[in-house]
Amino acid sequence: MIQDIAPKKLDNQYKPDAVPKDDSVMFCFRGKDVLVRQDEGKLFPTFAQLGHPHDCVYLFTIGKKSFFLLLGHEEPPIPAGFAFEPVRSIRSSKEAKLPSFYAFYTALHLSGWYRANRFCGACGQPTELDTKERALRCPHCGNIIYPRINPAVIVGVLHDGKILVTKYARSYDVPFFALIAGFTEIGETLEETVEREVMEETGLHVKNIRYYKSQPWGSAADILAGFYCDLDGSPEIHMDKQELSRALWAGPEEVILQPDDWSLTNEMMQRFKEGKPC
Incomplete structure (x- = not known):
């Protein structure tokens, strides 16, 4: 998953006096676009490639590489071989190594916070x-x-050797599955969020809620908490068609995984598919 970048480690202690080096990675966002290379090589520009801009702030360090954010008050000249692309395309269209993708998602989270x-x-x-x-x-x-960090849950509901899988209404044409997910409301525990989201999206009741693992997910400023639980009562699904396009019980051989293994959702589905304890 995104945070599994060992032996490298994220050092997110704020360093207000940090100064970029020529090879420091720079994230430059413009609305919902980000500046990236158009050919082979490093995914994001360096401080030197952007002409040593002044309007930048230190983000974090991964390993020995430091990362900075161009705050965007003045856009620098775009270097040759670079262009702005939608942030949503990075995961699917770029051959980013995991530490680079993790850095990008974390920078996206902080960029939105600074802008807002x-x-x-x-x-x-x-x-x-x-x-x-x-x-x-x-x-x-x-x-x-x-x-700001938004707490949310990912839920794997189990029943009779099957797991409840879904497709979002906005992603009806994707070939792979997802799990029930949703944000925690004010005054609600994570376990109560699990119960409410499953009920709202599928009309099912659950029991034996058990924590699995967490994951930062910067595209929505989330901290995701993964839970498995068991069906409590009738398995008949009453799907919320505004939220979902599909909701069904799937056996291990029927679960279609996502094209990459960077998400907590995919890891939880894969764990069930491989017959590991859930």
Whole structure:
């Protein structure tokens, strides 16, 4: 999965005084597009390739490589061999190695946070980078804004040697399956989210809810918590057609996995498919 980049490790301690080196990786977003190479080689531009821009902020380090974000107040000249592409295409169309893809998803999360908080939500004044921690500070009223992380669940519902698989309504034409998923509401435990999301999307009741593993998922600013559980009651599915295009019970041989193994959803389905404890 995305976080499984060993022996490399993410060092996300904020370093406000960090200065980019020529080979530091730069993420440059423009709306829902990101700047990438158009030929073979490194996926994202370096500090030198972008002409040493000034308007950038330190993100994190993976291994010995540091990563920075161009804040986007002034777009640099686009170097030869690079172009902006939709962020949604990176996972499917680019031969990114796992650490690079992990870095991209984490940078996407932080980029959205910086962009959405250029102004203070309390008084409307422009915010500034904090000098000590990963935060934005309002110099007018003192409001401090920290990066937002949205808790969500992935649910593998089991019954009679089968698992409940789905396809989202917006992805009805994809050949592979997904699992029940949803965001945690205010005042709700993760286990209550599991029960509610399964009921809302399929009309099923569950029991024996057990935690499996978590995963950051930067495209939606999520922290995903994976759970397995057992059906409680009737297996008849009453699908929410606004959320899903398909929902069915599938045996191991019927589960169609995703084309890559970077998601928690895919790992949980693969675990069931291989007959491992769930």
